[in-house]
Amino acid sequence: MTEIQSVYFPEPGSENTEKTFEVAKRRAEELGIKTTVVASTSGETGLKAVKAFASYKVVVVTHTTGLQAPDVQELTPQNRAKILEKGGVILTATHALGGIGRAVRRRFNTYQVDEIIAQTLRVFGQGTKVACEIALMAADAGLIRTDEEVISIGGTARGADTALVVKPAHTHDFFELRVKEVLCKPR
Secondary structure: OOOOOOEEEOOOOHHHHHHHHHHHHHHHHHHOOOEEEEEOOOOHHHHHHHHHOOOOEEEEEOOOOOOOOOOOOOOOHHHHHHHHHOOOEEEOOOOOOOOHHHHHHHHHOOOOHHHHHHHHHHHHOHHHHHHHHHHHHHHHOOOOOOOOOEEEEEOOOOOOOEEEEEEOOOHHHHHHOEEEEEEEEEO
16 A cells, blocks of 8 residues: 555646646656656746756647637747757647547537547546646657656646646557546645
C-alpha cells in the first residue's frame, strides 16, 4: 500500500497554478518521472511550466488552430518563442476528444463517442478531462512514451488546477490510458 497526499482546491482556476506545479514536481521527484505534459492556451501556463520544471522534458499542448476562430492560433508568438528558448516542446494538434466528433455535433446536433468520453471525464473536473486528453495527444505525436508514466497537468479555463500521474496511451488505444494518481484538483 502506498499513501500519498492529494490536494483539493476550494475553487478551480489559475490561482492554483503555482501550487499545482509544486505538488506535481514534488511527486515527480519521488517517482523519478522526468516528463511533464501541460495544457496551455495563450502559452502563459506553458511558460510557467518550463520554468517550474526546468530540468524536465516539458511538452506544452495548445488548443488546435481554428478552435476559437478560423485560422487563429491562441498561443502567442512571444510565448511560443520563450517556451522553445527554455527547452519546452510545443504540440498543436487536433483534440483527441473533440476533433471530427465536434463537426458531427455542430452539423447534425448529436454527440459522438469522443465528446461523450470528454463529458464523462468532466464528471471528475475539466482539468481531469484536459490532463487525460493532452496525454493522448502527446503520445499520438510521439512526444511521450506509452510505457513510461508522466505528470499531466490541465486546468479549468485558464491556468493549471489539476495534476495527475498518468500512464499514457495512444488515442486509438484510449482504454489503455491509466490515471495512476490524482495529485491535485478542484473540489
